Amino acid sequence: MTQRLPLIIFALVMAVIPLLPGIPPFWIVLLDNIGLAALVAMGLVLLTGVGGLTSFGQAAFCGFGAYTTAVLTTAYGVSPWLTLPASLLVSGIAAVLLGLVTVRLSGHYLPLGTIAWGIGLFYLFSKLEFLGRNDGISGIPPLSIGSFRMLSPDTIYYAIWVAVLLSALLTMNLLDSRTGRAIRALRRGHIAAEAFGVQTPRAKLLVFIYAAVLAGLSGWLYAHFQRAANPTPFGAQAGIEYLFIAVVGGAGYVWGGVLGAGIVVILKEVLQSYLPYIFGGQSQLETIVFGIMLVLLLQLAPQGVWPWLMSRLPFKPARKTPDTSVKLEHRERAAGTSPVLLHIDKARKQFGGVLAVNDVSFDVNAREIVALIGPNGAGKSTTFNLITGVLAATSGKIAVLGNEVANAPPQEVVKLGVSRTFQHVKLVPDMTVLENVAIGAHLRGNSGAISSMLRLDRTDEAKLLAEAARQIERVGLSEQIDQLAGSLSLGQQRIVEIARALCVDPMLLLLDEPAAGLRHMEKQRLAALLRQLRDGGMSVLLVEHDMGFVMDLADRIVVLDFGTKIAEGTPAAIKRNPDVIKAYLGAAA
Amino acid sequence: MNTTIMLFLLQDGITNGAIYALLGLALVLVFAVTRVILIPQGEFVTYGALSYAMLATGQVPGTVRLAVAMGLVAFALDLFFARKALHARLVMRSVALNIAFPVALLGLVYALVGPNTPIAVNIALALLIVAAIGLFLYRIAFQPIAHTSVLVLLIASVGCHLALQGLGLVFFGAEGLRAPALSSAAVTAGPLRFTGQSLAVYALTVGFIVGLWLFFGYTKTGKALRATAVNRLGARLVGIRTTLSGQIAFLLASVIGAISGILIVPITTLYYDTGFLIGLKGFIAAIIGGLVSYPLTAVAAIVVGIVEAFSSFYASNFKEVIVFTLILPVLVLRSLAAPQVEEEKD
Numbered sequence: 001m002t003q004r005l006p007l008i009i010f011a012l013v014m015a016v017i018p019l020l021p022g023i024p025p026f027w028i029v030l031l032d033n034i035g036l037a038a039l040v041a042m043g044l045v046l047l048t049g050v051g052g053l054t055s056f057g058q059a060a061f062c063g064f065g066a067y068t069t070a071v072l073t074t075a076y077g078v079s080p081w082l083t084l085p086a087s088l089l090v091s092g093i094a095a096v097l098l099g100l101v102t103v104r105l106s107g108h109y110l111p112l113g114t115i116a117w118g119i120g121l122f123y124l125f126s127k128l129e130f131l132g133r134n135d136g137i138s139g140i141p142p143l144s145i146g147s148f149r150m151l152s153p154d155t156i157y158y159a160i161w162v163a164v165l166l167s168a169l170l171t172m173n174l175l176d177s178r179t180g181r182a183i184r185a186l187r188r189g190h191i192a193a194e195a196f197g198v199q200t201p202r203a204k205l206l207v208f209i210y211a212a213v214l215a216g217l218s219g220w221l222y223a224h225f226q227r228a229a230n231p232t233p234f235g236a237q238a239g240i241e242y243l244f245i246a247v248v249g250g251a252g253y254v255w256g257g258v259l260g261a262g263i264v265v266i267l268k269e270v271l272q273s274y275l276p277y278i279f280g281g282q283s284q285l286e287t288i289v290f291g292i293m294l295v296l297l298l299q300l301a302p303q304g305v306w307p308w309l310m311s312r313l314p315f316k317p318a319r320k321t322p323d324t325s326v327k328l329e330h331r332e333r334a335a336g337t338s339p340v341l342l343h344i345d346k347a348r349k350q351f352g353g354v355l356a357v358n359d360v361s362f363d364v365n366a367r368e369i370v371a372l373i374g375p376n377g378a379g380k381s382t383t384f385n386l387i388t389g390v391l392a393a394t395s396g397k398i399a400v401l402g403n404e405v406a407n408a409p410p411q412e413v414v415k416l417g418v419s420r421t422f423q424h425v426k427l428v429p430d431m432t433v434l435e436n437v438a439i440g441a442h443l444r445g446n447s448g449a450i451s452s453m454l455r456l457d458r459t460d461e462a463k464l465l466a467e468a469a470r471q472i473e474r475v476g477l478s479e480q481i482d483q484l485a486g487s488l489s490l491g492q493q494r495i496v497e498i499a500r501a502l503c504v505d506p507m508l509l510l511l512d513e514p515a516a517g518l519r520h521m522e523k524q525r526l527a528a529l530l531r532q533l534r535d536g537g538m539s540v541l542l543v544e545h546d547m548g549f550v551m552d553l554a555d556r557i558v559v560l561d562f563g564t565k566i567a568e569g570t571p572a573a574i575k576r577n578p579d580v581i582k583a584y585l586g587a588a589a
Numbered sequence: 590m591n592t593t594i595m596l597f598l599l600q601d602g603i604t605n606g607a608i609y610a611l612l613g614l615a616l617v618l619v620f621a622v623t624r625v626i627l628i629p630q631g632e633f634v635t636y637g638a639l640s641y642a643m644l645a646t647g648q649v650p651g652t653v654r655l656a657v658a659m660g661l662v663a664f665a666l667d668l669f670f671a672r673k674a675l676h677a678r679l680v681m682r683s684v685a686l687n688i689a690f691p692v693a694l695l696g697l698v699y700a701l702v703g704p705n706t707p708i709a710v711n712i713a714l715a716l717l718i719v720a721a722i723g724l725f726l727y728r729i730a731f732q733p734i735a736h737t738s739v740l741v742l743l744i745a746s747v748g749c750h751l752a753l754q755g756l757g758l759v760f761f762g763a764e765g766l767r768a769p770a771l772s773s774a775a776v777t778a779g780p781l782r783f784t785g786q787s788l789a790v791y792a793l794t795v796g797f798i799v800g801l802w803l804f805f806g807y808t809k810t811g812k813a814l815r816a817t818a819v820n821r822l823g824a825r826l827v828g829i830r831t832t833l834s835g836q837i838a839f840l841l842a843s844v845i846g847a848i849s850g851i852l853i854v855p856i857t858t859l860y861y862d863t864g865f866l867i868g869l870k871g872f873i874a875a876i877i878g879g880l881v882s883y884p885l886t887a888v889a890a891i892v893v894g895i896v897e898a899f900s901s902f903y904a905s906n907f908k909e910v911i912v913f914t915l916i917l918p919v920l921v922l923r924s925l926a927a928p929q930v931e932e933e934k935d
Contacts, residue, residue, distance in 0.1 A: 054740050056747075101921050111743055112626065112876055113920045119869065120913030127906045240747050247744060285759070291752025295730045298745045302737070 007169065014161050018154040029153045032225060034258075034265045035160035039218035041245040041257035042167055043211030048243065049251030050175065051207040052187030053103060054111040056239045057118030061212040063125050063234030064091040065219025070137040070229040071130065080143050080224055084217075091216025092209050099208035103201060118239045126231035136230025143224045156225050163221060164258065167214055170453040171254050174210075177452030177461060178445045181435055183207055185428050191390060192426035194410040196419070196504065197443035206449055244294055250304025252430070259306050319482050322434070322465035324473070329463075331444055331505040334416050338402030341366050341508055341539050342418075347386050347396035349379075349563075356382040358563040359396065364508065369530060369540045371550045374560035375583060380543040381423050383560070384510055387541075388420050389413040400508070415443065417507035421497035421514060423543070429486025433477060433496050436485045438468040440503030471499040476525060491517035495526070502533075509533065511542040515549050527553050551575065559583070593780045598898045604787045604856075606894020607794040611849045612871025613886040614797055615842040617878060621805070622814045622838035624739050625731055628746045630846050631868025632753035633719055635861055637847025638854035639761045641715035642768035647704035651760030652718050653695050659725035660691035666729060687728075691721050708771060716847050723843020726753075727835050735835060736821060750865065757861035765858035768851075790852050794887070797845065802883045814838065866909075870897070873916045879923065 018028055040058050048054045068090040069083035078086075102113050126134045143150040143159055150156040174180050182203045185193040190200040223229045232238075241264070249260020271286035301308060342364040349357040357379040364370045372380050385391040387398055392407040399405060400416040419440070427436045441464045447457030472481050475495050480488060485496055494514055501509055511530075515523050523546070530540050530553060544550050550557065551571040559567040559574060561583040567574055574580055612630055619627045640650040664687035671679055694717055701710055730749050734741060772785035805811040817824045817834040825831055846868075853859070853867075874893050878886030893912060900911040 054743070101917055105920055105923075109876070109920060109923065111740065112872070113916065115869070116873065116876075116913050116916040116920075120910050123907070123909040123913065127910065240751070243744065243747075285755060287751045288755035288759075289752075291748040291750065291755065294748030294751070295745050298737075298741055298748070299733050302741060 007165070011165050014165070015158075018157055025153060028157055030265060030269060032153050032157055032160050034261045035157075035164045036218050036222050036225070037242065037245055037265055038164050038258040038261035039167055039221070040215045040242045041249065041261050042164075042171055042254055043214035044242055044246040045249075045251055045254055045257040046171060046175070046183070047207050047211040048246060049253070049256070050187065051183050051204065053204060053208065054243070055102075055114040055208075055211070056111055056236065056243055057098075057114035057121070058211065058215045058242045059234045059236075059238035060118050060121040061091045061095065061215035062219035062222065062238075063121065063229075063231070064094050064212075065216030066223040066229040066234070067125065067131055067137070067219075068216075069220050069223045070140050073141050074137055074139055075130075080141055084220055087220040088213050088216050091212045091219070095209040095212030096205070099205045099212075103204040103208055114239075115236065119236045122231055122235040125234055132230070134231060136228060138228040140223050140227045140229065142227060150224070153225070156221070160221050160225070163217055167217070168254050168258065171210075173455055174449060174453045175254070177457055178438075178442060178447055178464060179203070179206070179449045179452050181431070181439050182442060184431055184435075185439055188426065188428050191410070192422065193439065195388060195390070195414060196440050196500070197411045197414050198439070199411060210449075241290075244290070246304075247294070248297060248304055250306030250308075253304070253306045253310075256304050256306035259309075260304065263305065319432070321481070322469045323462065324466050324469045326462050326466040328441065328444055328467040331417065333507070334401065334403060336401030336403070338399065339366070340364075340399075341368075341401060342387070342541065343397075343399045343402070344383075344387070345397040345399075347383065347398055348394045349382055349386055349391060350394045355563050357386060357393075357560075360560065360563070360565045361396075362558045362565065362568060364539050364541050366507075366539055367534055367537060368555050369534050369542070369553055371554035371557045372541060372543045372560065373545070373547075373550060373557060377562075378560040379563040380560055381512060382563075384420065384512055384543065387413070387510065388418060414504060417504070418510065419501040419504035419506040419508075420510035421494065421501050421512055423512040425490065425493045425497060427485040427493055427496060427500075430484055432482050433472060433485055433488070433499075434465065434468055434481050436496055437472055437499045437503055438464050440471070440500035441467050444503075444505065468499070468503055471502040472496075474502065475499045475529060489517070491519070491522060494518070495522075498526075498529075507538060509538055509540045511540060511544075513543055513545065515544055515546050523549055594902070596779075596781055598902055599895060600781055600783075600787075602895030602898030603891055604790055604894070605897060606891035607790045608849050608853055608867070609871045609874050609893050610794050610887040610890035611797060611845055612868055613874035613878065613890045614801055614883055615845040616868075616871055616875040617883060617886050618801060618845075619838045619842045620818075620875070622818050623727070623731065623735065623742075623835045624818055625742045625746055626739070627842060628743075628750040628865075628868070629726065629753050630842060630871065631864030631866070632750060632757060633723060633843045633846025633864070634850035634853075634867055635757055635761075635859055635864035636722065636753075636850070637715050637719045638768070638850030638859045638864075639757070639766050639861070640718050640847075641711055641851045642766040642854055642859075643761070644698075644702060644706065644711040644714055645708070645768045647702060647706070649698055649702050650715075650718070651756075652722065653691075653698045655756060655760070656718055656721040656725070657691040657695050659722060659729060660687040663687040663725045663728040666733070670733075687725070691725075694718060694721060708769070712771075712851055715851060716844055719843045719847035720840055723839045723846075724836055726843075727839035731839075732832055732835060735831070754862055754865060757864075761861045763861065765860040765863075766854070767858045768854045770855040771851075786852065786855055793848065793852070798883055798887045805883075870894075870912060873912070876916060877919050 017023065017031065040062060044055065044058055065087040068087040069080060072078040072083045072086060073080055098117055102110060105113050125131055131137065143156060150159060175184065182193060182198040185198065186200060186203055193200055245260040245264045246257055248263055250256030268286055271289055275285040340363050345361050346359040347357055348359050360383060372383065374380055382391065386393045389405065389408050389410040389412065397404060400418060403416060405413055445460045445464045447460045451457045469481065472478055475498055477492065477495055477499065480492065485493060488496065494517060498511065498514060515526060518526060527549065534540060554571055557569065557571055557574045558565060559580050566579045566583060567577045612634065616627055616630055619625055636652050640652045643650040664683055667683040667687065698714055701714065726749060730745055731742065734745060770786055771789060774785035776783045805815060813829045814834045814837065817829055817831045821831050870893055871890065874886050874890035877889035893915065896915060897908060897912050901908045904911065
């Protein structure tokens with residue numbers, strides 16, 4: 001409840017403002033505009049700041065929302081409230097169609113693509129006969145409840161701000177959930193998220209649609225506020241401005257969107273009314289100032305205003321500690337047809353002319369710690385990537401309990417009970433340790449986006465967080481549970497990755513250099529933990545360069561050199577093996 | 590449709606396409622070196638074209654004053670960033686480039702401007718003005734954030750576009766301008782008549798494509814510029830001056846943009862905001878070329894030009910819609926062909 005308190009206060013303040021005596025009506029119009037922009041910016045926060053997908057085309061989705069209600073109410077006489085679902089649906093469907101194309105684009109292709117379709121749609125709006133071409137559609141009926149018609153800016157004000165507050169609440173609920181964590185992991189690349197079963201293309205499409213629906217809602221409100229719709233507010237310029245709003249406010253924060261909308265809308269108003277006095281009569285001067293400020297802002301405060309404000313608050317919002325007594329059911333085990341846990345038969349990976357893994361075969365049995373060692377570039381990490389489905393093998397067979405993996409995507413491999421850590425730590429630095437580890441339990445929960453937004457996911461969510469907290473305790477990081485993952489030392493981050501992998505409830509744990517960056521005592525604790533896991537029935541396959549650590553810990557060692565297996569055996573046998581000595585130290589002259 | 594119309598449309602499309610190709614090349618060039626997606630490329634076009642048009646009528650364009658102002662800011666930035674290690678040579682170089690050059694240009698413009706100034710002088714002045722603006726734009730807006738992600742650079746680029754377009758309205762007004770033709774020569778081939786103007790367009794486009802392709806593929810400087818794009822730190826470690834690379838790229842891009850502008854302003858009336866749309870079409874070509882390939886970009890630009898010409902004949906209302914949606918199937922193909930690679934961002 002304490003987390004809701006600021007929201008309730010804000011809602012009350014907003015509710016009182018129009019009732020204050022002596023408030024100029026012009027201020028209410030400004031607040032209406034701020035609310036409308038905040039809705040779009042909130043979508044962009046989720047899409048761009050959190051999900052890492054930059055869109056310059058959000059204004060076009062406002063257009064879908066506005067034109068849908070404009071056409072339905074004027075040409076077909078449909079009641080404005082009935083057009084709301086239609087407006088949201090049309091923007092949503094447009095988002096699905098555009099999103100299927102757009103979210104597949106990587107890197108800078110994505111923003112470029114959004115500019116292109118943003119402009120294309122603008123021209124479409126301004127050329128279509130039934131949308132009134134450049135003149136648009138006017139005479140849209142106002143929103144009304146019974147005989148109360150929201151004709152003036154201070155009546156529709158409530159409709160707009162109820163929409164803003166509800167959307168903010170739903171968005172924050174969404175971010176603080178299983179689906180939300182998957183979305184927040186997107187910006188850091190997709191490999192880590194996929195290794196824990198997140199369907200990244202689906203998560204991207206979800207945020208894309210969500211942002212579009214919020215924009216559609218804004219467009220719907222805009223149409224009934226202005227009582228008219230024409231193409232200008234839905235063009236490229238507006239799309240750029242929305243992105244500007246999100247960046248100014250703080251693209252990673254829901255309230256940053258609202259704050260940014262406030263700053264930009266007011267600033268624009270001030271500039272438009274005063275600049276002509278200073279420079280005399282010229283129009284568009286505000287765009288010059290806008291542009292210059294955008295460049296300045298990126299140089300001076302790329303994170304935006306909201307996080308800057310928050311860091312100045314004298315108190316920090318408290319976090320809830322999860323109740324670890326809640327049990328999470330075990331993952332459903334895949335039926336096995338073979339007693340061998342992991343069977344690798346002549347796995348081969350070729351990158352062009354380079355043979356990274358050359359017909360490597362070995363097994364991992366139940367309750368066994370196997371170490372994969374070899375000099376740098378021996379193909380150890382590539383072997384890991386073949387097992388976990390990150391890379392497709394050129395040839396050969398990999399099977400888990402007799403179920404052939406056959407180049408399945410990582411999301412399928414993890415379902416077989418194989419989880420992993422990464423050589424280069426792949427955590428989300430601006431999420432807490434708890435949230436990072438909970439991503440590991442992604443497949444063990446089942447709440448979707450809608451139930452998260454409506455807070456129907458709380459029992460499911462409590463179980464996931466409890467499991468995450470238990471695994472954090474198990475690896476000995478309870479002290480750091482609420483810290484941001486990015487603030488931990490590299491060694492601790494590796495341990496967080498292990499906790500995340502344990503959340504999968506795996507049968508086989510793949511650890512890529514888990515001891516790198518650890519101090520002596522920490523290494524011993526790690527070794528004890530791995531032995532304990534093995535005795536509890538888990539198997540571990542690890543890549544490691546610390547020979548003392550490996551020789552002490554491993555039951556069996558597989559040695560790779562230049563992609564080829566050169567030896568396999570107990571630590572004692574490997575130490576004496578002449579081929580291994582030659583590979584590591586070179587041949588005696 | 591008869592063959593003559595088709596030929597006319599083709600000719601029209603190819604001429605426009607050649608302009609788009611020039612712009613597309615500049616975009617690829619800047620992206621390949623600095624990772625900046627240069628939205629203000631369109632402003633270089635309008636600045637070049639309209640500065641030339643104003644000079645042709647004997648007026649001093651406001652752009653030259655902008656160049657001086659930007660030079661001052663660039664100088665201040667140079668001093669500020671080098672405040673810990675100021676030495677005379679550095680200051681002298683900065684004064685020469687950021688103050689002496691634009692001020693000299695300003696003096697030159699005032700000295701030479703007039704209704705009877707030869708076309709060649711006007712062109713040279715317009716090119717120099719835009720070159721200075723391009724150079725300083727990189728120094729002011731992009732050099733301080735050169736290490737950041739493509740996305741941040743893109744948003745900054747949009748900011749520059751907004752500012753420059755607004756300034757364009759101040760300098761040139763809302764009325765469109767047109768300039769005299771560069772040459773009155775013409776060649777007739779069958780039903781088609783090739784003006785000297787369009788022949789110049791073709792020649793320059795082909796020249797730039799071949800030149801850039803050779804420069805980046807086969808010269809040491811060209812390779813150094815490309816290395817800067819891939820890994821700035823690595824490039825610096827092997828002795829490449831990365832800021833210089835960025836400046837060269839922006840200089841080339843602004844000159845190419847201004848040339849395109851000067852080439853089209855005798856054919857069509859240009860407004861202060863026309864450049865953006867023209868630039869975006871060059872953009873579509875550049876994207877089709879994957880922002881890396883010069884020949885592919887050129888071919889794509891010609892296709893864009895032809896599609897535009899035909900759609901303005903058959904569905905003139907939907908010309909822009911067709912041109913801009915052209916990009917979607919291309920993007921789909923690109924994303925299907927190139928599987929996503931892991932990006933380490935932020």
